Amino acid sequence: MAFGFLTSLRGKIVATVGLLVAAGLLVLSATNVYTARSHALESLDSQTRALSRSHAAGVGDWVSARKQVVVSFAGAVPEADPIKFLQQAKIAGDVDTAYIGFADKHTAFSSPQELPPDYDPTSRPWYQLAAKESGPVVTDPYLDAGTKKLVITFASAVKDGAQVSAVTALDVFMDGVVRNVASIRPTPGTYGLIVGKDGKIVVHEDTALAMKPITDIAPSLGAGGLEALVGAAGLRDVTIRGENRLVYAEPIPGSNWILLVALNRAEAMRGVTALVWSAAAWSVAIAVMTVLVIGGILSTLLGRLLVLRNAMQDIGSGEGDLTQRIPTEGNDELAAIATGFNQFVEKTQGVLRQVRSSADGVATASAEIAQGNHDLSARTEQQA
Structure with a gap:
């Protein structure tokens, strides 16, 4: 009777051992990958937190x-x-310009300005915003028509009792902030952006997105999503422009802005991905070597079992040599x-032998009887 490899005892043992080894290696590799992934995310989270806080502090x-x-x-107001x-x-x-808007609607600038005759500083958003607050305020950014650069206004009300006598103000190009955010590049695919708490983009590497809703590029950050991201105090998965990214949010001190650091997930997890492939390759190699060695x-x-099987098959077929013996070492x-x-x-x-001897005796007796x-x-x- 012929036996296939998997139907033989050796084949079954080898297959069983191979499956057990493969299963063990799979569990071990999965555990190692999970542990490595957890440690990588913790390390990445810590590094990104430090990076975000450093840049947020710089902007602050x-x-x-x-x-x-x-x-x-x-103090220049009464001068x-x-x-x-x-x-x-x-x-x-x-800064670009320092100026004062007075309650009587006249203005003073650090450099000459071409303003319309009916220019009224008290009607400007920066004046009205500062007049409502007890301290300095920052307006939303806007694109300067001439330079196409982002500009914001810092303003502070000067009050005489409860009445506003004037508002001091600064127009500031945000070049320094833009450079600060642009330098956030731990990996080629990572970038930073600043978003206002109202959900509007303040600074982005794509200047066309300035003052547009963050939901235009990250729908999940609307309807409380931005606040949840800030409250998470760690990396979270966010889809930005169709790409899955790991995002960290850090409030910027002294402002209503939030710094977001968007990591390219594939780049950030490249080490873990390499570990997965390495573990898979080694697992396959070890399983194959184990099967070959066990085989x-x-x-x-x-x-000797094969020798015993062949001897028994020969005897069972009636063609066995009963003078032969199987080695019994071991x-x-x-x-x-x-x-x-x-x-x-x-x-x-x-x-x-006894049967043959008896048969010979019977034959002799039969011959004698016949004779x-x-x-x-x-x-x-x-x-x-």
Whole structure:
């Protein structure tokens, strides 16, 4: 009887061992990958948090410094000629323009401005916003028509009791903030952006998105999604422009802005991905080597079993040589089976010898009886 590899005892043992080894390696690899992924995310979260806080603090310091400047020249309001104070404030704050809007609707600027005759500072958003607050305020950014750069206004109300006598203000190009955010590039596919708490984009590498809703590029950050991201205090999966990204949110001190750092997930998890492929390759290699080694060992250990099988098949077919014996070296089950088989063959051989001897005796007796009958028949014929 012929046996296929998987129907033989050796094949079944090899297959079983191979499956067990593969399953064990799969569980081990999955555990290692999960652990590595968790550690990688923790490390990535920590690094991104430190990076975000550093840049947010830098922007916060930038905002704080200009708030101090806009408050500092409030003493110029009662001056007959405040221009020199405004010029000093412009230099100190490194701003585009410093100016004062008075309640009587006249203005003073650090440099000449071409304004319409009916220009009324009290009707401007920066004036009205500052008049409502007790401290310095920051307006939403807007694109300067001439330079196409982002500009914001810092303003602070000067009050006489409950009445606003004037509002000091600074127009500031956001170049420094834009450069700060643009430098957030830990990986080629990572970038930063600043979003207002009202959900409008303040700074983005694509300047065309300035002051547009964040939901235009990240729908999940609407309807409380932005607040939830800030409250999460860690990396979260966010789809931005159709790409799955890991995003960290850090409020910027002294402002209503939030710094978002959007990591390219594939780049960020590249190490874990490489580990997965490496673990898979090693698992396959180890499983194959294990099967080959186990197969070789079993071929050696079970070689006598094949000899025993062939001998029994020969005897069963009636063509066996009962003078042959199976080697019984070793002290295992196969040696015991070989010894038992040899004893069985020896006893069978003895029985057959006895049968043959008995058959020879019967043949001799039969011949003698036949000869006696022949002699008796001959004598009977002679007497007749």
